[in-house]
Amino acid sequence: xxxxxxxxxxxxxxxxxxxxxxxxxGEYYLGYLWWPYIMGLGILIVIACLFVPSNxxxxxxxxxxxxxxxxxxxxxxxxxxxxxxxxxxxPTTRPAPPYVDKIKNxxxxxx
Amino acid sequence: MxxxxxxxxxxxxxxxxxxxxxxxxxxxxxxxxxxxxxxGVALFLGVLLELGALVSENPxxxxxxxxxxxxxxxxxxxxxxxxxxxxxxxxPANPDNPRHTRLLRTSAMSTTMDWLDRNPxxxxxxxxxxxxxxxxxx
Numbered sequence: 001x002x003x004x005x006x007x008x009x010x011x012x013x014x015x016x017x018x019x020x021x022x023x024x025x026g027e028y029y030l031g032y033l034w035w036p037y038i039m040g041l042g043i044l045i046v047i048a049c050l051f052v053p054s055n056x057x058x059x060x061x062x063x064x065x066x067x068x069x070x071x072x073x074x075x076x077x078x079x080x081x082x083x084x085x086x087x088x089x090x091p092t093t094r095p096a097p098p099y100v101d102k103i104k105n106x107x108x109x110x111x
Numbered sequence: 112m113x114x115x116x117x118x119x120x121x122x123x124x125x126x127x128x129x130x131x132x133x134x135x136x137x138x139x140x141x142x143x144x145x146x147x148x149x150x151g152v153a154l155f156l157g158v159l160l161e162l163g164a165l166v167s168e169n170p171x172x173x174x175x176x177x178x179x180x181x182x183x184x185x186x187x188x189x190x191x192x193x194x195x196x197x198x199x200x201x202x203p204a205n206p207d208n209p210r211h212t213r214l215l216r217t218s219a220m221s222t223t224m225d226w227l228d229r230n231p232x233x234x235x236x237x238x239x240x241x242x243x244x245x246x247x248x249x
Contacts, residue, residue, distance in 0.1 A: 005164030012125055012178045013185065032231060051116025059174055061120030066125035079231035086201065089235045106130025108230075111130060 004055070019067045021072045024087060032075035033103050042068030046074040076108035089100050117170060124175045128182030136186050140193040141205045150190040157184035197221060 026034065041045045045065030052058040097103060131136035139149045160180030167173045196202035197211060200220035204211040214221045224247070236244070 001164050001172050002168055002170075003165065003178075004170055005167065005173030005175070006161055006175050007159060007177070008121060009164065009177035009181035012128075012181045013145065016125075016129065016182075016185065029162070046122045046172055048112045049122065050116065052115055052118060055115065055117045055170055058115045058118035059121040060118075062120070062122035063125045063178065065118075065194065066122040067129075070129050076231060077227050078178060080227050080229060082235050083234065084226055085235070091235065111133065 002041075005038075008059050010062070011060055015063050015067050018075075019071045023071045023078050027078040027082060028076050028088060028090045029094065030097075031090075032079040032108060033100055034097045035072045035108055036103055036106070037097060038075070039069050039072035039109075042066065042070075042072060048065045068110075073109045076110050077089050114175050117174060117245070120171050125182070128179045132182050132189065136189045136193055137202070140190055140197070141203075141211075142208060144208060144210055145199040146190050146194045146210070150187045153187035153190065154196045155182050157187060173189060201226065 026038070042065045045061055045068065049058045049061035049065065052061060078087070081087045117196075121158045122225070140146070143149050160176050160183060164177035164180060165222050167176060180229050193202060194210075194214075197204050198214050198218045198221055199238045200218075200222045204215050204223050206212060206223055208216070215223070224245070226244070229244070240249060
């Protein structure tokens, strides 16, 4: 019996569960225009995991990085949900990400 | 320096598992007359994948099966959540699906239109705008 995959699966469940929370909070406090930074951070973490000798730590980092990339594609839809009134809408001015004008011209990814 | 590929396998499996689940749960729930059949199939497949993870000695295969299996088990739950979304109007109902036509009849919130098929505006939408979206004017 090899518990490696099963335990990684359980960790994936927790990390994805955490994703539901940070996407909602992230959209509320930062706004969906931060998506390229979240995506970039996720990609960096996935690249970094290649250099980690421990299988456990490398795999957990990979799962976390992938969930950041996925979550970054959910931010736009979460912004729409908040504007429709399904989630709390943050009426205050949120911090603009660096190069916000460029980011506004990019189509926010959504899967 | 030798690279450790296990993390990349875990990352790609996580992303693909979530992606495949996200798309297929929506498509299957849209056309399926029942929720319990696709949900039960996902539950069965998920358990099989986890058993596969337990018996495979290869760490790459064990990680792949274990992670993908969990996303499939999550999908089993998502079929029910998606049904609830259709009931609340948060996901579009299919007028050709008898289960959805029942929801369209019994739930005032359910609708065939997709509320989320739009871009953010940067402000909270007014009641007037929400009505315009509902009536297909916006």
